[in-house]
């Protein structure tokens with residue numbers, strides 16, 4: 258059993274993230290520019306076409322990951338209803354999971370609240386769920402469960418029976434550029450961890466190579482009295 262708790266230090270600040278992303282985007286753009294210069298020579302058109310499309314797609318993906326995090330959000334922190342939160346994220350992935358032949362299910366304890374920025378929490382959850390789906394082969398299962406722990410913490414558990422990670426891979430999770438995917442960006446996990454920690458939550462990864470992965474996102478429970486107070490302030 259390999260368990261791993263992430264610390265804050267391994268995450269970049271948003272400023273550092275911005276400059277590393279600028280750097281990442283410059284690479285595909287340089288390749289595209291080079292291709293376009295060669296296209297003038299009217300040779301190997303179709304070959305360059307593929308390279309150009311691939312590199313632009315990569316730049317788009319990187320920008321997409323970043324913009325969703327760094328764009329100023331007007332939404333303040335507030336009481337987030339956990340089951341509603343999970344349901345809305347899961348619905349985004351139902352078609353994706355079906356296409357890949359996976360079962361995607363969720364089970365949420367009702368009436369639990371956490372204090373967070375709803376949009377950021379959704380984004381972080383989406384990234385973790387997407388990775389779980391991508392790690393799992395056809396016929397596999399991804400389950401999302403939320404429950405109350407020790408009457409004071411809300412746990413979001415995202416579990417898959419996919420490829421899992423080796424101890425070395427697990428050690429790198431959440432660090433910049435770590436990806437094992439051919440066209441991965443290696444930003445998703447880092448960004449989710451950063452968002453969750455910023456909002457006062459914690460993330461734990463537990464994984465067994467060739468067996469699967471379990472991610473726990475833990476937030477303090479927002480108690481009943483605190484919920485109504487929050488709602489009145491809104």
Ligand code: ADP
Pocket residue numbers: 384388389392417419420421422426430431435436437438440441442443444445446447469470
């Ligand atoms: P990307 O998805 O673009 O590769 P991420 O930061 O989202 O970047 O994930 C980084 C890496 O962490 C993945 O490439 C994969 O190797 C590993 N990973 C994350 N979640 C899982 C999971 N549920 N199962 C197995 N590996 C995972």
Ligand code: MG
Pocket residue numbers: 384387388445446
């Ligand atoms: Mg990812």
